[in-house]
Amino acid sequence: MKHISIISIALATFLLIGCNNKADSGSGHNDDNASAEKMEQGEEGHNEEKGVVELTNQQVETIGLEMKPLEKRSLGNTIKVTGQLELFPQDRANISPFVGGNVRSINVIEGDKVNKGQVLAYLEHPDIISMQQEFQEKNDELLFLKQDYERKQTLYDKGVSSGREFQMAQSKFRSTTSSVNGLRSKLRLLGINTDKVIQGQIFSSVPITTPITGYVDEVMVSLGDFVAPQTKMFTVSDNSEIHADFKVYEKDIRKVKVGQEIYFTVAAKPEQLLKAEIHAIGKTFESDAKALHVHADVHNEDKELLPGMYVEGRIVQDEKMAFAVPEEAIVREGEQSYVFILDQDEKKEENKLKFKMIPVNVGITDLGYVEINLPAEIAQEVKVVTKGAYTLSSEMIKSELGHDD
Template sequence: MRNIAIVSAAIITFLMVGCNDKPESEMGHNENSSTSEKMKNNGDAHVEEGEHNEEEEGEEGVVILTMQQAETIGLETKTLEERNLGNNIKVTGMLELFPQDQANISPFVGGNVSSIKVVPGDNVRKGQVLAYIEHPDIIAMQQEYQEKNDELVFLKQDFERKQTLYDKGVSSGKEFQMAQSQYRSTTSSVNGLRSQLRLLGINPDKVAEGQIYSAVPITTPISGYVDEVMISLGDYVAQQSKMFSISDNSKIYVNFKVYEKDIKQIKKGQQIHFSTASRPDELLKATVRSVGKTFNTDPKALEVLADIENKDKDLLPGMYVEGRIVQGEKMVLAVPEDAIVKNGEKTFIFVQDNDKKEENKLRFNMVPVNIGISDLGYVEISLPSGISKDITIVTKGAYILSSEMIKSELGDDD
């Protein structure tokens, strides 16, 4: 508290010095000008000037700052707005992805990484090549397929010939059965190798024509963003070893924790408003998808899953959120909590005065308000009669303005 007081005092001193100090030459010039005007106009102009200064410096509930002073104290303003506030159930949760919207990608066969086509953060589409791996076993598999496929052509002809002879009673049944067995066995081997080549991303028809691929592509089964790349060029990657992690953030959802006493008020299809640490001033909407049937032990709460829209894909898995389940919601005038200044039992806000504009200066009036419900960092307010809703309020730095006003009033009393 002592450190805060010292910092506040330093800022206030800066403001007072910036507002009141004038160069001696300027003061001398003003005195000479006033004397000259007094001599010319029998003192009338001097009286008017004195009255104007007294009004500007001593007006109650008003603070005047230069643009530089406002920037120094980090003053922020915003147009007064209406927000949905109400008595509601407050919940917390985490942004997550369903299992089908995330993928860990591994190779079907071991090999050495010969090329990497993406980096973390890249947007990829389903079927896009992420990397290539190569290994002698991959080449040997293609050679075996070529040999078996060529052998199958001969065995098919031999089988058909012996079947014809057997049907005519010329060939023995044993020869026909052996030819049939060899043909079926080789057909099975060729079909198996053909399927393996397809899994590796190799065209078996091209291989049958004599083409051999030295490397095979590693592709993504879903569209989304590359979260992790766990390989480097030249690495040997064993079968089923994790190479990439991909996630589709467009289908993200919220996993809320709801305590036992509030469960009876949760229903499927209900709306939940929530905000994230990265966007605290923006209320996002979620719709209850399902209500869990099993309580977690720590804390003793039920999981409530809610769907959200993430068109901009700026909401990421793992983000912590604070939300509320709508109960008796209503539109009210609301300001951030930092905009409220308390003085004893009274509460105030600072409103920017746009009617009395001066070059390079900002004028703020202290306006009393009544406060109502608080929700997600905002407070309901009621303005005095005669005050328009179309006003600009101080959202950050209100307490510093209050301290400056008190300091000015104490100075006037001296």
């Protein structure tokens, strides 16, 4: 019995150890499965779409991103030119008085729109009054001399009066007529109504008027100033028919012809491509730059283009229309070029924008714009990031590096 008890205890112990080992083995297997599942879930949590950056509206505003629909522009092999906007001589007026005087009143300020003949200021001076008085006296004297001349001519024709008396009357009449006509012309130049002066009216001041319609550029006088004759008082310009003055260098002269179109930009509107047409080509070289001046007509209906603005342009040759984006919209990695487009996914979270980086083939670069060809699967109605593309690229790299950790 003693031996049987010992065998039973040993068997029970063996069975117990076996069960424990089995339990431990099962537990380890479960832990491995749990770890594998956890790793798989973890990998799925970091498995975001490659080449995509997601930003909140506030982040977009902070970074200063700008987006525009993809559009076609005129690109081609061109002659690069620079220059500035100018006015035609007949569209700019420096206004000065014909006689000296003190400024009695000023009716305009810089920037005012004025019409041809409008009064800008009034000048007054005693000499202006004296000129009108002299005109009145000479005109009255002319009436007497005319009657005397006609009477003596009649007597001379009848043989009653001597030829000497007739000739003296004729000479005085003609010289006084000349004086009256001269004074009348001077007064009219001053803007004074001579018919009213003849009737006895005297004007104490004369108006200073503008000979063209336009805008007041400069006012160079103040109340009470004495202004000498031919002293510039105002500058008025009409920039509705402004033109561009470009320089074309010697090597490109043979390629330029009247009637060609020039596309150009100004610093005030760098994103807007403006158009002009060559109407005249200079015939004299500049001594330093060995360049000819090319004049091109510009339509300036909105009056936003101003004389003196620096312009960069190109004379069109082999022109073509192509999809193009600003140079700063292109992100280059090695030899491959990319752009960022706005992802129009309807499932995106509210107040968040998703940007996708896509590869593009680039072509002609012209006036700060680059021709691009989108992949076939990308719609042409996309919005392209035109400003801040490299910032988006940096954000995407940081996001990817964070996930690798």
